[in-house]
Amino acid sequence: MEQKELLMRWMNEGMVSIPQVLLTYYKKLKLNETELVLLLQIFSYKQKGRHFPTFEELADRMTISAGECSLLVKKLVQHQILAIEQGDTLGFESYSLTPLWKKLADFMLQQSRQSALHQAMSEEQDLYTCFEKEFGRPLSPLECETLAIWIDQDHHxxxxxxxxxxxxxxxxxxxxxxxxxxxxxxxxxxxxxxxQAREYGQRFRKNQLPVDQVQRSKKAVPFYNWLEQ
Incomplete structure (x- = not known):
């Protein structure tokens, strides 16, 4: 009976769902493990309806003192990781993790843009190499400019x-x-x-060839092999 009651109490305490992105990128936000745990404790309290736990309550769950919790909270607020909001009721305050979520979103967006830029630069370099290989020579400045126009202005x-x-x-x-x-x-x-390019190329070449050549081309190596990946 005691074990059953213990299990029920454990289940009634609920569970905290920690955002994976926070665990993955907290170091990138220059947070240390103590600051991370403090934020998670605040997050845990908020999920249970306690929006402004005291420093003593936070310290009771951690290995640091209430004074150290106070200093860390002040630091996180100054660094715009945490915010303290005033409620409509006089004297009512609450912690807000919105600044943290915004920083994580901005960081992920920046990472995504950098990744896309790196991929675009890699593809562009590969494109120049491909052209030089097919032409059997370095591209002229005018040809390089034309390639850049196709990419940057024409958006091909x-x-x-x-x-x-x-x-x-x-x-x-x-x-x-x-x-x-x-x-x-x-x-x-x-x-x-x-x-789409393969199908259009097939139709275009078929329309350009006489009927007898079309029949012979069916037995030859397909013209559109260059499109296969």
């Missing part, structure tokens, strides 16, 4: 630009003007994926 995806390059290779027309015409036509037709 690097994968689509590579597909247009391969189309030019198949057609035996290795020049930027021809590739630009391909990209212009694809954009006009709303082509944004490799699959």
């Amino acid at each position: 995806d690097a994968v689509i630009i590579k597909a247009a390059l391969r189309e030019a290779v198949i057609s035996g027309k290795m020049n930027f003007r021809y590739i630009d015409r391909i990209l212009f036509e694809w954009k006009k037709q709303g082509i944004e994926t490799l699959e």
